[in-house]
Amino acid sequence: MNHPAPPALARRPFPAELLDQLRSAFGERLSVSEAVRAHHGRDESPFDPQLPDAVVFAHSTAEVQTIVKLCARHGVPIIPYGNGSSLEGHLLAVQGGVSIDLSQMNRVLSINAEDLTVTVEPGISRKQLNEALRDTGLFFPIDPGADASIGGMTATRASGTNAVRYGTMRENVLSLTAVLADGRVVKTGTRARKSSAGYDLTRLFVGSEGTLGVITEITVRLYPQPEAVSAAVCAFPSMADAVRTVIETIQIGVPIARVEFIDSLAVRAINKHSNLTLREKHTLFFEFHGTAAGVEEQAQLVQELAAQHGGEGFEWATRAEDRSRLWNARHSAYFAMLQLKPGCRAVTTDVCVPISRLAECVVETENDLKASPLPCPIVGHVGDGNFHVAILIDPDKPEEIDEAERLNHRIVQRAIAMDGTCTGEHGVGLHKMDFLVEEHGADTIDTMRALKRALDPQNLMNPGKIFNWAA
Amino acid sequence: MNHPAPPALARRPFPAELLDQLRSAFGERLSVSEAVRAHHGRDESPFDPQLPDAVVFAHSTAEVQTIVKLCARHGVPIIPYGNGSSLEGHLLAVQGGVSIDLSQMNRVLSINAEDLTVTVEPGISRKQLNEALRDTGLFFPIDPGADASIGGMTATRASGTNAVRYGTMRENVLSLTAVLADGRVVKTGTRARKSSAGYDLTRLFVGSEGTLGVITEITVRLYPQPEAVSAAVCAFPSMADAVRTVIETIQIGVPIARVEFIDSLAVRAINKHSNLTLREKHTLFFEFHGTAAGVEEQAQLVQELAAQHGGEGFEWATRAEDRSRLWNARHSAYFAMLQLKPGCRAVTTDVCVPISRLAECVVETENDLKASPLPCPIVGHVGDGNFHVAILIDPDKPEEIDEAERLNHRIVQRAIAMDGTCTGEHGVGLHKMDFLVEEHGADTIDTMRALKRALDPQNLMNPGKIFNWAA
Numbered sequence: 001m002n003h004p005a006p007p008a009l010a011r012r013p014f015p016a017e018l019l020d021q022l023r024s025a026f027g028e029r030l031s032v033s034e035a036v037r038a039h040h041g042r043d044e045s046p047f048d049p050q051l052p053d054a055v056v057f058a059h060s061t062a063e064v065q066t067i068v069k070l071c072a073r074h075g076v077p078i079i080p081y082g083n084g085s086s087l088e089g090h091l092l093a094v095q096g097g098v099s100i101d102l103s104q105m106n107r108v109l110s111i112n113a114e115d116l117t118v119t120v121e122p123g124i125s126r127k128q129l130n131e132a133l134r135d136t137g138l139f140f141p142i143d144p145g146a147d148a149s150i151g152g153m154t155a156t157r158a159s160g161t162n163a164v165r166y167g168t169m170r171e172n173v174l175s176l177t178a179v180l181a182d183g184r185v186v187k188t189g190t191r192a193r194k195s196s197a198g199y200d201l202t203r204l205f206v207g208s209e210g211t212l213g214v215i216t217e218i219t220v221r222l223y224p225q226p227e228a229v230s231a232a233v234c235a236f237p238s239m240a241d242a243v244r245t246v247i248e249t250i251q252i253g254v255p256i257a258r259v260e261f262i263d264s265l266a267v268r269a270i271n272k273h274s275n276l277t278l279r280e281k282h283t284l285f286f287e288f289h290g291t292a293a294g295v296e297e298q299a300q301l302v303q304e305l306a307a308q309h310g311g312e313g314f315e316w317a318t319r320a321e322d323r324s325r326l327w328n329a330r331h332s333a334y335f336a337m338l339q340l341k342p343g344c345r346a347v348t349t350d351v352c353v354p355i356s357r358l359a360e361c362v363v364e365t366e367n368d369l370k371a372s373p374l375p376c377p378i379v380g381h382v383g384d385g386n387f388h389v390a391i392l393i394d395p396d397k398p399e400e401i402d403e404a405e406r407l408n409h410r411i412v413q414r415a416i417a418m419d420g421t422c423t424g425e426h427g428v429g430l431h432k433m434d435f436l437v438e439e440h441g442a443d444t445i446d447t448m449r450a451l452k453r454a455l456d457p458q459n460l461m462n463p464g465k466i467f468n469w470a471a
Numbered sequence: 472m473n474h475p476a477p478p479a480l481a482r483r484p485f486p487a488e489l490l491d492q493l494r495s496a497f498g499e500r501l502s503v504s505e506a507v508r509a510h511h512g513r514d515e516s517p518f519d520p521q522l523p524d525a526v527v528f529a530h531s532t533a534e535v536q537t538i539v540k541l542c543a544r545h546g547v548p549i550i551p552y553g554n555g556s557s558l559e560g561h562l563l564a565v566q567g568g569v570s571i572d573l574s575q576m577n578r579v580l581s582i583n584a585e586d587l588t589v590t591v592e593p594g595i596s597r598k599q600l601n602e603a604l605r606d607t608g609l610f611f612p613i614d615p616g617a618d619a620s621i622g623g624m625t626a627t628r629a630s631g632t633n634a635v636r637y638g639t640m641r642e643n644v645l646s647l648t649a650v651l652a653d654g655r656v657v658k659t660g661t662r663a664r665k666s667s668a669g670y671d672l673t674r675l676f677v678g679s680e681g682t683l684g685v686i687t688e689i690t691v692r693l694y695p696q697p698e699a700v701s702a703a704v705c706a707f708p709s710m711a712d713a714v715r716t717v718i719e720t721i722q723i724g725v726p727i728a729r730v731e732f733i734d735s736l737a738v739r740a741i742n743k744h745s746n747l748t749l750r751e752k753h754t755l756f757f758e759f760h761g762t763a764a765g766v767e768e769q770a771q772l773v774q775e776l777a778a779q780h781g782g783e784g785f786e787w788a789t790r791a792e793d794r795s796r797l798w799n800a801r802h803s804a805y806f807a808m809l810q811l812k813p814g815c816r817a818v819t820t821d822v823c824v825p826i827s828r829l830a831e832c833v834v835e836t837e838n839d840l841k842a843s844p845l846p847c848p849i850v851g852h853v854g855d856g857n858f859h860v861a862i863l864i865d866p867d868k869p870e871e872i873d874e875a876e877r878l879n880h881r882i883v884q885r886a887i888a889m890d891g892t893c894t895g896e897h898g899v900g901l902h903k904m905d906f907l908v909e910e911h912g913a914d915t916i917d918t919m920r921a922l923k924r925a926l927d928p929q930n931l932m933n934p935g936k937i938f939n940w941a942a
Contacts, residue, residue: 203674
């Protein structure tokens with residue numbers, strides 16, 4: 001494995017006494033089977049699995065508390081597990097320990113439609129949540145490609161196609177409940193829309209990747225279903241033209257709901273995977289939300305900008321089923337791209353740059369990729385300055401892994417030089433720990449480390465992720 | 472003084488050696504004069520001043536670093552000072568120490584118009600910032616009543632009348648630079664619109680009230696000046712009617728830019744202070760931003776809702792000078808209200824509740840206030856569920872102070888019972904430390920305390936604020 005990895009960490013002892021205690025507390029919901037452990041020791045990253053010693057399927061905050069207290073007593077690591085869709089190795093048990101599977105904690109605890117909030121357990125997926133909201137006239141907009149769990153999305157500060165309009169998990173989590181490393185349960189906030197009541201513990205846990213505690217309840221914001229929705233597809237002569245259309249859209253303040261870039265190679269992958277017949281050119285997907293008149297007005301403005309940049313026709317998807325076909329195709333892009341190269345895995349980049357630098361960043365990246373032997377489709381949440389290159393590698397070929405990491409590093413260094421970030425929405429996990437130091441500098445990482453040590457002095461919570469325990 | 476205060480804290484020794492060192496580094500920009508110290512040991516809270524031992528006027532991050540390192544070496548407290556407009560006692564030197572006056576660090580460091588961001592020094596005020604942006608077509612929306620400094624607004628997680636549309640400092644600070652208690656300088660983020668790059672140190676500093684470090688640079692989001700703006704005033708038969716109009720406006724998703732409640736007593740104060748002739752009834756101020764058609768459409772919808780709740784006419788302020796007269800009056804409300812009772816000071820409440828509970832909360836509060844002998848005008852950012860009661864007291868009458876605190880406590884307990892917060896935008900400071908424990912519980916406060924101790928083990932940074940150092 002040539003992917004950069006943290007210094008090899010020793011697995012910690014897993015005492016038989018802990019296993020007995022967990023078994024007597026959880027019975028059948030404790031598993032040590034190879035298959036279950038293997039399932040929980042991997043994710044969608046290119047890394048080889050690293051298995052936890054045991055998996056417990058938890059049903060409540062109190063049960064999570066029991067597991068954490070037992071593990072703390074024995075100094076055993078804890079890895080929270082939602083839907084397994086991480087791209088960055090978050091779920092690998094690099095020091096062994098207990099994987100707490102939260103997928104059965106998937107209830108909606110309370111819908112407060114009048115306040116535009118809902119409180120859920122962490123295991124519910126974004127699609128399950130929107131299904132539960134169906135009759136309320138409200139929706140939850142954050143949509144990473146995978147049908148991730150809300151807990152996992154909170155832990156990675158996820159976003160997706162709607163973030164340009166509705167924000168990310170950072171803006172949309174109002175409050176959460178977490179079990180800390182010492183087993184105490186804290187609630188970080190209230191359901192008030194804003195607050196100046198002390199340190200923002202909510203935001204500290206959002207994006208903490210399981211390293212500060214196990215999130216067991218989350219209150220998120222909801223939005224009224226827009227009165228009118230309209231989507232469109234437009235092809236462009238070059239990446240730069242597509243991206244410049246987006247930049248101008250943002251700069252003039254059009255409240256566009258979604259604007260996604262899909263390069264010609266990714267379009268080909270999507271066409272094949274989702275049975276579409278899009279022109280295989282660099283393409284933007286748009287969506288507009290608002291009143292009927294507002295949507296009309298936004299669409300008109302954006303259509304003019306696109307025309308100025310050589311956009312070839314605007315194909316409208318006005319029927320709900322056409323729109324949903326389009327966005328399902330977009331959300332399946334990751335799996336579609338994997339099929340461009342049978343048996344491959346993807347090294348996925350996730351840089352995000354200030355929008356003024358986006359065209360330059362994408363064009364320079366395109367030049368890098370043209371010179372590479374690996375297929376590298378690009379998709380991007382370009383309204384946010386965020387794009388992904390899926391570098392498709394044969395995991396058995398070390399030279400392809402090396403080439404992927406070389407490209408990845410160049411892309412990240414370029415983004416950092418442009419005052420951007422190595423990760424817009426996937427998180428750091430195992431894969432970007434070195435990049436994080438390049439991005440923030442040692443003193444900022446030290447500050448993060450001091451916070452981790454204050455809340456988790458035994459380093460039990462998803463150890464080995466984000467940054468090294470020792471400086 | 473009958474206001475609740477933290478346990479009396481001993482002033483810490485202020486060594487002559489430190490004074491010499493500061494004098495040799497800062498010359499005339501070090502002051503120990505009684506007048507300067509008195510100015511820096513007070514704010515707009517009802518508390519008696521507590522003077523720092525010295526005041527230093529800093530000009531750069533490096534200078535702040537010098538001061539912090541010297542103070543750290545001598546174990547002397549540090550209190551960052553912006554414009555002195557805190558309402559909660561943030562600036563009082565309860566243990567003595569050095570007040571770092573940042574008002575001369577008021578430069579705009581870079582305007583990135585294409586990215587809709589600006590980087591500033593902390594001493595610039597919100598009006599100075601918007602003046603500097605005048606020719607860019609952009610604006611910075613966050614507007615507490617006072618012309619607060621951007622540093623102070625960051626430190627208190629401030630908001631104001633535009634938060635219902637544009638969010639608070641929580642959503643609008645992209646990144647910041649801070650000098651930590653040990654003198655190290657950290658930058659918390661990049662200019663990317665979103666990021667999953669490790670712990671959200673930006674949000675940890677936003678709202679930390681000077682207790683974790685001194686903020687010396689801030690990058691905030693900007694917004695395009697809307698194409699069309701329209702403002703209106705409407706009077707209502709009761710508080711409940713006004714508030715219900717607002718609740719329905721939010722619930723149907725009208726992207727209203729501002730919606731402010733002013734009760735009849737506050738209207739009287741504003742009329743007198745700002746030479747207006749508003750009807751002295753419970754009133755809403757509205758503002759709509761968007762395209763010409765969009766503003767028209769929003770205004771139409773809201774006008775219909777208001778009519779359904781007995782709103783009596785909509786008076787439009789379409790000319791820029793009329794709007795600015797209206798909003799200047801609103802921003803002067805605090806000082807206008809003080810003039811209702813000559814020589815008074817105000818105990819200002821700041822609760823924020825989920826919007827579904829707002830009507831009930833306001834009506835019950837109104838009943839409390841009717842039964843009180845003190846004049847208590849109410850203004851509120853009701854689109855956020857946040858309102859302020861200015862309880863006007865004679866600071867020389869202990870019985871009035873007691874009555875004010877009794878009312879304050881009732882209002883806070885009601886908000887907490889409704890899953891709201893004791894402070895929507897003013898911060899905790901000295902005044903709400905007990906309320907914070909009621910709101911969050913001891914374990915959550917312990918978690919905040921653990922973070923503080925990790926980053927500031929000597930308790931040098933604005934000690935005695937937000938929560939007690941010892942549990």
